[in-house]
Amino acid sequence: MRRVFEVFRQERKGQPLQHAGSIVAPDERFAELYAREQYGRRQESAALWLVPREAVLEIGDFPDEFDLKYRRVDGYSIRERLREARERASSARSASAGAG
């Protein structure tokens, strides 16, 4: 039997493990050997994760039916309000300076 293992690779400690490619091996023992040889023989990886392809649960669509923009940065447009607030503050300051 041949199984596909997805290879995730960490370049340096502390960095995220990123998908690097895949290997085909008859079992986990060979998968480890092949992964060490193909993705680690030059000390270019701090860690590898080997995941049997059938174990990967993929989610690829993220519908936004209710337009939940208030959860995101782009849901807020503050430029106009900020301008107005600054104007008000500055006219209030000059008004109180005039009064004093």
Next chain:
Amino acid sequence: MDARTQEFVEYVQSGGQVEATDWMPDEYRARLIKFIEMHANSELMGVLPERDWILRAPTLQRKLALTAKIQDEVGHAQLIYRVVEDLGKPRQACLDDLVSGRSKFHNVFHYPTRTWGDVGVIAWLVDAAAIISQKALLRCSYAPYARIMKKICWEESFHILHGRDVVLALVTGTQEQFELVQEALNRWWEPLMHFHGTPIPADEDPMLFWRIKSQANEDARQQFLDGYVPQIRELGLEIPDPALRKDEETGRWLYTEPDWERLRAVITGHGPASAERLAFRRLSREDVAWVERVILAEAA
């Protein structure tokens, strides 16, 4: 073209990238398989000219470096065949087509390596030409291939340095050693000029249309000439093309038109070493078939 394909084309042409599990038009998949399979074949066949020199390397250090380079290239073939397999063509089918001559491999691997000078010129200049194509593939619309290319480019930069070191050792040696490099350069110049393919205009190249490639053939060749002609000439080597010069107004290199018919003949299996290389690949495939049987039986 149907609406879905039209949308796909617009997506890749605006820089979008495609994953293995995404929908893709049949033509795109077929072109990817053909192109990436040829790349994998080239990595696998590319070790044979250098393999001839493992036992004849001049020092232990050179032997180790050459062996490491060869291991890298075989490793690249492994990685790239995986990408082809995920697109739907099994590795065994790729190898069948390779040894029977149904699929192609790069022109430069159809030539013999006559001296140690050839080994230096291949590792330096053939790998330099290859890294130009491969760096352009970092922007390939097919993401799994682009990701693999990152690792490959990283390893190729060591190969170029190794090749340049071999060449520098020879050009600073005896007159005879210098001549080895000059003669190898004379032999390899035409294959190098062929390397990036015929100067097909960008808007007629289907590989650019699908954004599988991101660089026109002639642009890749110009980039190679720009980078390496000065490096070759500064060593006192002579490039065997009297017409080669840079047009200072256009910034483009002018050169004698390579024989494109010869390129066609070479890549269809009529190069000076094509038959011998394929025969060797066939033989070694039969030789090692038992390894796969044993491993699969043991794992079962």
